[in-house]
Amino acid sequence: MLTNFDWPEPRPPLWRLVSCVDWVAGVSQLFGSRFDAVLLYHSIGGVTGTDYRWDLPVDHFRTQIKKLNKRFEIVDLATLFDRPEPEKKRVAVTFDDAFRNVYENAIPVLQELDLPATVFISPSYVGDKHTDRLRKRHNMESSASEIVMTTSQIQDLAANDRFTLGNHTLTHPNLVTLNDEDALREEIEMGKKTIENQYEVTVNQFSYPYGALDDAASSIVADTHNLAVTSRPDLIGVDRDRYCIPRLDACQPAPVLAFETTDISAHLRRLIRRVAFS
Numbered sequence: 001m002l003t004n005f006d007w008p009e010p011r012p013p014l015w016r017l018v019s020c021v022d023w024v025a026g027v028s029q030l031f032g033s034r035f036d037a038v039l040l041y042h043s044i045g046g047v048t049g050t051d052y053r054w055d056l057p058v059d060h061f062r063t064q065i066k067k068l069n070k071r072f073e074i075v076d077l078a079t080l081f082d083r084p085e086p087e088k089k090r091v092a093v094t095f096d097d098a099f100r101n102v103y104e105n106a107i108p109v110l111q112e113l114d115l116p117a118t119v120f121i122s123p124s125y126v127g128d129k130h131t132d133r134l135r136k137r138h139n140m141e142s143s144a145s146e147i148v149m150t151t152s153q154i155q156d157l158a159a160n161d162r163f164t165l166g167n168h169t170l171t172h173p174n175l176v177t178l179n180d181e182d183a184l185r186e187e188i189e190m191g192k193k194t195i196e197n198q199y200e201v202t203v204n205q206f207s208y209p210y211g212a213l214d215d216a217a218s219s220i221v222a223d224t225h226n227l228a229v230t231s232r233p234d235l236i237g238v239d240r241d242r243y244c245i246p247r248l249d250a251c252q253p254a255p256v257l258a259f260e261t262t263d264i265s266a267h268l269r270r271l272i273r274r275v276a277f278s
Helices: 013-025 027-031 058-071 100-113 131-137 151-158 181-199 215-224 254-260 263-276
Strands: 037-041 073-075 090-096 117-121 163-167 205-207 227-229
Touching: 013 027, 013 254, 027 263, 058 073, 058 100, 058 254, 090 100, 100 117, 100 151, 117 151, 117 205, 151 163, 151 181, 163 181, 181 215, 215 227, 254 263
Parallel strands: 037 090, 073 090, 090 117, 117 163, 163 205, 205 227
Antiparallel strands: none
């Protein structure tokens, strides 16, 4: 499970070893489960015509979800803030970019287990519109195709109460590079309005493209959405900032991801950071 795939950001050997031990023994469960976790997925099962870096094989996704569902409670993202004091650790599943393979490969796994998820969409690219710009945004080869969900696939998700559509901006730019407030509002507000109008849903959740945000972007997001996620790797702390929600990179082996959702791993990461920057 740890060696048959070229992971984009592999963890150090000792971290992987500890993860494998905990996968079998569940030692981390003895150290409490206070902090909730949000998982960040992109592509599941491969993009046609290219090797996409942030792609996770379907069997790994299934193994991750089944293990996490057994250990913790998998809930909708909004539930983490609507019910801030849970009886056990909760995990929310999110997908950025609305990859078509998510609909084909990941959604069936979640439906089989009756689990919720949020899919963040940049509506300009639905159905592979503006493919040259889309490939550039995701560093894909020109041969990449069938990248983003179709309109009918997204409509199918919108009709299912287990799945939530979120806003990932209109065209997926790095918001920090947009110095003009009008341009920021166009990306954030028009992304939301386009999804709402096309799929007849209310969009209250936002994902910052590339995880990039500043005060100007977050202020507009806070005016128009109920919560927003980043790509900062951490668990949700006691401050529970609903407009700067951290997420764990889920493009990892199942034992590593399962360990990184635990409280003890979060304490270890923070200790390592303090030592590294002291």
